[in-house]
Amino acid sequence: xxxxxxxxxxxxxxxxxxxxxxxxxxxxxxxxxxxxxxxxxxxxxxxxxxxxxxxxxxxxxxxxxxxxxxxxxxxxxxxxxxxxxxx
Numbered sequence: 001x002x003x004x005x006x007x008x009x010x011x012x013x014x015x016x017x018x019x020x021x022x023x024x025x026x027x028x029x030x031x032x033x034x035x036x037x038x039x040x041x042x043x044x045x046x047x048x049x050x051x052x053x054x055x056x057x058x059x060x061x062x063x064x065x066x067x068x069x070x071x072x073x074x075x076x077x078x079x080x081x082x083x084x085x086x087x
Contacts, residue, residue, distance in 0.1 A: 037072070041065050 027033055042065040049057030 034069075034072070038065060038069050041068050 042061050045061035045064050046057050049060050054060055
């Protein structure tokens with residue numbers, strides 16, 4: 001394989017990697033992912049509350065789920081502050 005073909009191959013590999021990374025980043029920031037995490041968190045907490053025989057598990061699970069959602073949404077805010085201070 002000559003140098004030009006190797007360079008072309010390397011460039012194609014980089015392009016493929018970039019597409020993969022951009023897709024993964026889109027997933028990480030998607031509303032669908034955030035809603036899915038909230039739903040799964042709620043379901044897991046409800047199941048735990050049911051097995052723990054706590055009263056009103058469907059209502060009780062709302063509070064920790066909201067806490068989790070708020071904490072994950074605020075992380076990006078604090079991340080931006082941290083990045084600005086590092087520059």
